[in-house]
């Protein structure tokens with residue numbers, strides 16, 4: 001038998017490695033924009049066509065590259081940003097791995113033009129499939145202009161994996177915003193298919209927030225600013241009344257890098273305490289700056305997670321800083337604020353950074369594992385359990401516990417209407433049916449007591465209605481369209497850029513569901529009609545809530561776009577607990593529920609009713 005192991009050719013090895021860095025057009029956008037930021041640009045223009053599938057171009061006025069550097073920059077592990085392992089603990093740049101350009105060149109056709117300000121001629125370079133096609137001197141403006149064309153042209157399987165243009169464009173906008181938000185002193189623009197989507201003049205952070213998240217936050221932002229020797233926390237939080245139903249406008253940056261952190265999010269939410277409703281999410285754009293030595297920057301390049309050397313301190317600081325800000329602006333005058341007292345006593349804060357501490361950092365797990373080459377992407381902190389606990393806060397509450405039943409039956413079942421009438425149950429096909437003379441009782445403006453031959457049902461009005469609407473809209477999407485009710489006074493809604501991209505994507509399906517909405521240019525839409533159940537005058541709010549809900553869902557890849565939409569519309573339009581229902585309304589609702597194909601649960605599996613059988617009741621009474 002001959003030997004069988006061989007080394008992969010460079011371009012294939014690069015392609016495989018690229019999979020880690022460049023998953024979709026938005027990943028390339030992030031890398032290229034970050035390179036421009038690292039190059040000290042004051043103006044960064046992003047141009048995309050076909051949501052980046054066709055072209056992603058980033059033009060900057062940064063420091064440019066020499067002829068040799070231009071060629072070198074496409075080599076794997078080629079970087080100007082670190083030169084030894086200690087540098088990893090002082091990182092001030094966005095990039096440092098030297099993988100981005102190599103990855104991009106492995107999976108696309110790249111054209112680079114670059115010139116240093118003090119050189120007369122620049123360099124033009126063409127590279128595809130990791131092979132340099134051309135390199136020659138050329139005239140170009142100072143800075144770097146890089147085009148990435150036909151992403152995944154040589155990896156068809158990955159190209160096919162890309163989502164619709166609208167979906168990919170939304171990812172691009174997200175990444176664009178994350179970089180643009182962190183550097184308000186830099187001008188940014190984004191042009192998609194020839195249309196300028198963002199034009200962000202350099203300015204203050206506050207101006208940048210308003211440019212990106214919309215002027216509805218004007219005079220609704222509270223400044224956060226706490227500086228200590230250990231870390232600085234600054235930025236803005238929205239006043240409590242701006243809290244939204246989904247966690248859209250929430251941004252954390254650590255040393256200017258966008259991160260996602262359920263743990264720190266909890267710190268902010270906690271600081272808002274009782275000021276926002278439980279199901280609402282306060283807006284925040286917060287920057288945490290600290291010594292890079294206090295960070296594990298050694299996470300996967302595309303993951304937005306981060307590990308602090310001491311997470312608890314950061315948590316306490318963020319919470320205190322936000323509380324302080326809210327208190328100072330007398331939004332919560334009664335809050336007792338104790339930043340200095342509590343935190344200053346923590347060891348890591350009171351102790352200056354000593355030789356000893358440096359020693360402990362360099363001997364830490366983090367430091368060691370980084371030097372073990374193959375683990376570079378896989379470092380688990382020593383103690384993740386805490387983080388996991390915090391994450392539990394974000395698990396949706398699953399299933400009502402059966403023990404809840406006892407309180408309900410014990411206290412509320414006082415009307416004595418347990419007649420065995422008005423209800424027929426076919427033995428072979430247990431389809432629920434309500435007879436015409438059944439009297440229904442509403443409890444707590446939430447439950448409908450529905451007698452059955454063998455007990456009674458406690459129908460949850462909101463969850464039941466959600467099931468009814470879900471089935472109705474599912475049918476509409478697959479056949480008979482919902483009738484729309486023409487608005488007498490069409491209202492307009494102004495959306496943020498990313499919401500308007502989403503809206504355009506959803507318009508055709510919304511139409512099927514009875515929403516007649518037309519784009520009016522400039523991120524504005526006109527609502528010409530809505531499903532019959534929506535009250536005139538409420539359209540705007542209904543649609544805004546719908547978008548919020550859809551976004552909440554949008555990471556859930558289990559469902560198709562239409563399925564998500566149907567679920568959102570059903571959820572959003574369902575009558576809510578707390579609404580008084582007439583006898584007629586209750587009867588219609590219960591009948592419609594019984595007519596459903598799956599009457600007993602909501603689309604996401606919560607029960608729509610609880611059943612109390614006579615024998616169970618008798619046992620409860622000790623019979």
Ligand code: ADP
Pocket residue numbers: 031035036038039060062063064065073074078079080081094095096097098099100101102143144
């Ligand atoms: P990294 O950013 O991790 O160093 P990249 O592959 O993104 O790795 O880039 C490699 C190198 O190319 C960078 O270290 C930098 O020196 C140079 N470079 C990339 N983009 C630019 C740019 N827009 N302007 C100037 N230099 C750049």
Ligand code: MG
Pocket residue numbers: 031034035094095096098100101
């Ligand atoms: Mg880079």
